[in-house]
Amino acid sequence: MKKKIYKLLIVLSSAILLIVLTFFTDSFDELGHIFRNAKIYWLAAGLGCMVMYWILDAAVLHRITVTMEKGHRWKDSVRVTMIGQFFHTITPFAGGGEPIQAYVMVKDGVKPGVAASIFVVKSFIHQTIIVVYGIVAYIFYGGIFASRIPEFNYFFISGLALNTAFMVFVILLLYKGHLAKRILMFFTRLISKIKFIKNASKLERRVESEIESFRGGALIIKKDRRLLVGLTVLQALQFTFLFLITYFIHLAVESFRVSPVEVIASQSMVVLLSLIVPTPGGTGGVEGLSYMFYGMFFTKGFIIPVILIYRLLSYYPSVIVGGLFALFAPEKPLEHASGNVAGPVSEERESSRLGSGSRYRLQYVRKQRFIKVRRCQGDRT
Known part of the structure; x- marks a missing residue:
């Protein structure tokens, strides 16, 4: 219960801070100016990009699932996707979505091992696109970003290292499974010895179980290259829609024009770097990173109101729409997340x-x- 309150406070404090900065500084006047003069159809296009982001996320999930679980319905993939969007936004490192999504799929009849493998494949492609997008953006625009943002190179290296670590682990599972297991178990025992956890044996059993799930997903990646290429294209398109939201906000509120490619490159950096911020949905970190990058594309007085608009078009729709899916889902993911779910799960515990x-x-x-x-x-x- 304390963890839930803590996460809620972080999200609320971020929203309150944005509102305070907007309404009790000069940004309030700028916000009024923006809403009086904004081109609403461009803002609608930005919201449409967020909807396309959800649809493509569901398409990726559905394509992976039907490969392993025949007969899985599209509407179930949409529901699982939106539940995941909600939990991604309220958990540190956006890491709470996949476990809850896997739980929902298992409750719907998908085998636990299959559900775990599905999200290993999806997570691998997700991280790959973030890393590739970030590297390409750095190659073409890294010099520009570094000249305008203090310590940009250090931020980039940190974000790249964190995202690459997961990819390296999956690749090790593909070709050196025993080595990957030994490395992970070494770190597990090391953490146990320095007393970071209470039940070391329980953690080791869980790690071994997770490794088997990861290996199942890794083998799917290795065997079906055609599927992997198709999913990569879909995932890249999905992120492109997400990155275009900022560009459409620019078209709505500014009179001068900037390169959409440069905006996409900057937003890929925001996503890459936000994963090093251990707060629910990157809350706080995303705002800070956006403030640094938005100075390149928006009038100075517009930056804070634009950050608020961006969150209204991307983050909060995921919380609201995803939360409604989670609230009315027959699998009761909210109860499971709070540890109160009854029935088979209680029996397992x-x-x-x-x-x-x-x-x-x-x-x-x-x-x-x-x-x-x-x-x-x-x-x-």
């Missing part, structure tokens, strides 16, 4: 607590409870 031979021990424990209840009822009569 109790089995885990009982240890080895858990299924039979769980049946025995329940039988003893039943006998005890019957005895109590007999005593009362």
Whole structure:
């Protein structure tokens, strides 16, 4: 409960800070000027780009899923996608989406190993596009960004290293599976020895299980190159729509014109670097990064209002629309995320607590409870 409150406070504080900066500084006058003179159809185009981002995300998920799970429905892929969008926006490093999405798919009948493999493939392609986009942007515009943004090169190297680490691990699983496992287990035991975690053996079992899931997804990447190419194109197009939102905001509020390619390059950097910010949805970090890059494309007084507009077109629609999908989903992902889901998941938790031979021990424990209840009822009569 404390973690949920903490995440909510971060999101709310970010929104409040933006509002305060907008309404209690000179930016308030600029915001009024923007709304009086903005070309609404360009803002609508920006919102349309966000919708296309969702649709293409669902298309990538659906294409991977039907490859491994025949008969999976498009509408289920859309629902899982939007639930993921919600949890991506409220969790640190945007890392809470995939586990909840996998949970929803398992509840819908997809095998746990298959669900895990689906998101390994999707995450690998996702990270690859972010890294490639960032490298290409750096090659062509790195000098310009470095001349206008202090310490830009250090930010870029940090973001690139974090994103590349995951890709290297998946590649190791493809060709050196045992080596990848040994490396990960080494770091797991190292963390255990310096007392960062309480239950070391539980973490090691979980890591081994995750490695098997990652390996299943990695083998799919290795075998079906044609599928990989098609998914890469879709994912690249998806990010292009996301990056174009800023360009359409520029068309809506500014009288001068800038290169759409340069705007796309700058936004690819914002996404690459925002992943090093360990707050829900990159909250705070995205605003700070956007402020640095937006100075290249917007009038100085417009920057803070434009950041607010960008969040209104991208971040908050994901929270609202994705939250509605999560709220009304029959799999109850919100309850699962808070640890209150009943039924099969609770049974799994109790089995885990009982240890080895858990299924039979769980049946025995329940039988003893039943006998005890019957005895109590007999005593009362």
